[in-house]
Amino acid sequence: MLFGSIVGQEVVKKKLIRSVAENRVGHALLLSGPEGNGALALAVAFARYLNCTARTPEDSCGTCPSCRKFARLAHPDLHFVFPVVRSASSRKALSDEYLTEWRETLLADPYLTYERWLGALDSENKQAGIFVDESDQIVRKLQLTSYEGLYKVIVFWLPEKLNQQAANKILKILEEPPARTVFLMVSEAPLMLLPTLRSRMQEVEVPPLDDAVLMEQILPLMDGDAGRARLVVQNACGSLPRALLLARPEEDEEALLQQFANLMRGSWAFIHKANIGPFTEWCEMMAGLKREQHKMFLSYALRMVRECFVISVQPTLAVLSPGEQEFLRRFRGYISVTNAGALANELSLALRDIEANGNKNLVFWDLGMKVGALLPSIASSS
Ligand SMILES: [Zn+2]
CATH class of the missing domain: 1.20.272 (Zinc Finger, Delta Prime; domain 3)
Known part of the structure; x- marks a missing residue:
């Protein structure tokens, strides 16, 4: 994911890029906004930008060794936390156990929604969450001091799915983060986060996508039927995946x-x-x-x-x-x-x-x- 491949959100992209140029990257960002706004893709693009060794003022280079690893979401300093299902067969409920499915799903669909992720987990009737094992795992990972890239980045998708115990442990890490570590949390429901957790992060609002941006995306898929495309955009509420679904x-x-x-x-x-x-x-x-x-x-x-x-x-x-x-x-x-x-x-x-x-x-x-x-x-x- 490059900034250039993410539709709209120019203000957010500029803000993130500027923080790197001005050397004031926060150690914990909260990208908040409604489903379908592209915030997860933005978080991954930002993680890539932070570690790119030949970045330009607009985007990652796309070709340096770091970028090539990010293209597969397989950079050793890129870590993911996301909701998972506690299965009967697995001992622990950890994101890392689902990393293969996660990479495949996210690469195929950077605008991944929670429902689609549940579908990929094949857990139609189970709720996914982020459990306390995960917090322990993050602590362990951050204690490893070796870095290959410039920053260790934890892309943390849907922190509102953290259970209480797990959230408390995360709080401690956010209080005293190791150097050159960046948490990028992506939340669709920031009000559901513990206030103490939220207050430790710098919040970047990622608004719903503009109608004009959605229109540009779906019109070519609808044989240029502007009337129907307008209907779709009105009902998409700023969500690209929803607009694409409605444009069927x-x-x-x-x-x-x-x-x-x-x-x-x-x-x-x-x-x-x-x-x-x-x-x-x-x-x-x-x-x-x-x-x-x-x-x-x-x-x-x-x-x-x-x-x-x-x-x-x-x-x-x-x-x-x-x-x-x-x-x-x-x-x-x-x-x-x-x-x-x-x-x-x-x-x-x-x-x-x-x-x-x-x-x-x-x-x-x-x-x-x-x-x-x-x-x-x-x-x-x-
Ligand atoms: Zn690069």
């Missing part, structure tokens, strides 16, 4: 709309007509999907509820594809100012539960029942 062929968007329509119709029929068939079909269909698809669906459903509400208030403001317009034209009488907030709340809660690895069968069954109860038995005529 239209059939996928139709599938999401179909799932949403099935949820609304199925739950309505269940609660108001005591007809459970379509509802259980929908639940079974959702159970067959993966967590990433669940998240995608719930985010989509949230948007549809919002758009439905917007249509009822100010039709010209809604941002919809023709298929969505057609569905909402028939359905909008069921979503109004009286239930839109509560519906959005239930969808958000389901999204939170899915993100926290809740039991998907229960989450979707529960969601469907609540949605059905919130829908009126007959459409309003607004």
Whole structure:
């Protein structure tokens, strides 16, 4: 990863590069910001830049021995800490035990998300964390005084997954870091960090990507369809992986709309007509999907509820594809100012539960029942 291969974030890149030029690299940086902003890639590019022996004012050289090792993420002074799953067969839950998978996954996808990493770990139903063994391991590594490069760098992804015990040990290292050691923590939820941990780091905010930057990335993938690309960008919330996912062929968007329509119709029929068939079909269909698809669906459903509400208030403001317009034209009488907030709340809660690895069968069954109860038995005529 070079700075030049990371989209947008010019302000952050300049700030990091300037700290090297002015010889005031902090020993602990916290790159904070929402998923999909490229912060992990920036951390790796910065680690590379710190160790490059022929760096330019813009970027690493890409060809020195250090750069060549960084290109494989295999420099002896580059260490990674990331959430892992404690498996029954392994004695310890350490990042190093998953280093091969980590390198492969990150090289293939520098905008790695937590869900994708869980997928790579093949741990669909387990929560990954950073455990106390990991803190001991970091202490051991930092005690080794040999350096090949200029800096020892620990790229620490998602410190919010640290358990309490592990976090306390990390605190001690951050208090008295060895010389020429740099911690680059990448957090999507800095507020979840221990305040004592956060206060020991210099925070660099990595904002969501600009719409223009996302547009530039996805437009060529969408055959130049600027209208649809704008829709995608609006729903991507500054996340490149999300924009890329949303920019998939239209059939996928139709599938999401179909799932949403099935949820609304199925739950309505269940609660108001005591007809459970379509509802259980929908639940079974959702159970067959993966967590990433669940998240995608719930985010989509949230948007549809919002758009439905917007249509009822100010039709010209809604941002919809023709298929969505057609569905909402028939359905909008069921979503109004009286239930839109509560519906959005239930969808958000389901999204939170899915993100926290809740039991998907229960989450979707529960969601469907609540949605059905919130829908009126007959459409309003607004
Ligand atoms: Zn170099």
